[in-house]
Amino acid sequence: MPRGEIFFDQRPRKRPEQLFGREKEVEKLLRALNAGSWVSILGPRMVGKTSLALAGANTFARNNGYKVIFVDLRDTETFREAAEKILGRLPKSIIDTLSEYLSEVSASAKGAGFSIKLKKSVSAKRALSDALFKLNNTILILDEVQSIHQGIRHFLRALGSAFNENHSLLVIFTGSYSGVVKKLFDATYGEALFGRPPIEIRLAPWKETVAEQFLRTGFKRLGIEYQDWEIREAVRELGTLPGWLNLYGVKRYIEKDHRLALKTTIDEAVKEAARELEHLLEGRSPKARAVVKLLALGASWRDMAQTGISEDTLSRLLSTLSEGLFIVQKDEDAGVYYFTDPVYRRAAMRLSLSP
Known part of the structure; x- marks a missing residue:
């Protein structure tokens, strides 16, 4: 079977037609971008925030002559680290204009963009503000932004300056509502974003009927034999977060065994959920x-x-x-x-x- 026909995929979806049951959310995201608004997509892990951001951004970019820059901020704890990671994903033509701020520029070991190090004497806020001002017709996706714990106010001030000065720059934030993303809306941080909080799109888990239909659709497209009780058991044991059901679908396609696929999915899902709860309870x-x-x-x-x-x-x-x-x-x-x-x-x- 050609790779492009696979229904279940552990990677984020990049086109609206690849999403399932999120038509209203895609439409809202596109309306917000068309209005020039910045957007925050909020919800629990595995609900599909990154997929929605990419699918909506790519559609808007294709229709409006924009480009999309995606920055994964997981494991990024400080604003300075975040600024370096964002700068490293910018076009080389812009990085070349920022030499006064940079002490090191090298090819990223992960194969995407560049590895950037700021000079110790340089203000990360100033470097990021300068770079964002130079981005034309760009959607910047800042994924899992709640990972940043230090320097949030400086981060938001840099973004606030870009919001005021660069009208062709659009930003989509994704993250857990329980994390730092919530600070984008808190009154305490209102000044940093100049009182203009992003539009919120909260992604809830699917309804059970949608979750069951997702699995049935995937199994039928892939020619996987199944019993209705297996669909119901998977939804009962895993819930209706798209990510867990998609992972079960991947394992079911590979293993061809419901029990084994369900057990291994539960084990991985519980570990991830435990990390999210620990993050929520931190402090x-x-x-x-x-x-x-x-x-x-x-x-x-x-x-x-x-x-x-x-x-x-x-x-x-x-x-x-x-x-x-x-x-x-x-x-x-x-x-x-x-x-x-x-x-x-x-x-x-x-x-x-x-x-």
Whole structure:
């Protein structure tokens, strides 16, 4: 079978027709870009943020004579590191104009762009601002921007200057709502972006009917024999985040065995979800960890308050888990909060009470 016909793919999708069940979100992203707005695509890991960003940006670029620059900011903790990584993905013609800021320029070991090092005496904010000002008709995708922990204010000020001075530059941010991306909207950081927060697109997990149809469609296209109970079990055990279901589809295509594909997918998914929960709990008290563990079994407000966590802190934590990550919901009749996502439920049960 030709490689281009594969339905399940662990790499991000780059065209709208490759996305499944995200037509409304693609349309909203294109409307925002056409309006000259910057955009933040928010949601939990594996929900398809990067795919939506790339598919929408590539469509807009193709129709409007723009180019797309994608920067993966995972494992980038400081603004200076982020600035160097962004600069390294810019066209060589722009990098050549920035020599006063650079101490090293070499081919990237990963084969994409350049490896850049700023001079120690140079301001990263000034170097990035200068570079962004020179980008014409460009969509800059800053993927997983929540990884940046140090220098956020300088980062946002550089972006704010670019927003004001370079009207042909569009930026798409992707990241977890529970991470630093949220600071783009916080009042504390409003000044840095000159009071012009990006348009929000929050990606929620699929509905069960969409998740099941995704698997059925893929299996039929690839000629994979399946039973309906296998589809239902996969969705019940993995939830409806597209990334987990896509990974299961890849493994099912390769292994031709439902049980083996499901088990290995669950193992990988729980590890990734545990990392996301650890990131969410970073810097929080052990009381917040205790709350998350209680939620794995379902807990009332009173149950969670008995950990000693303050009402305000508990309210903000639940808001992040429900409105930001879409993984916690409240049963209004029973008054119980619980994880709606089975992978995160498993990950929460395995959390230790100390970091």
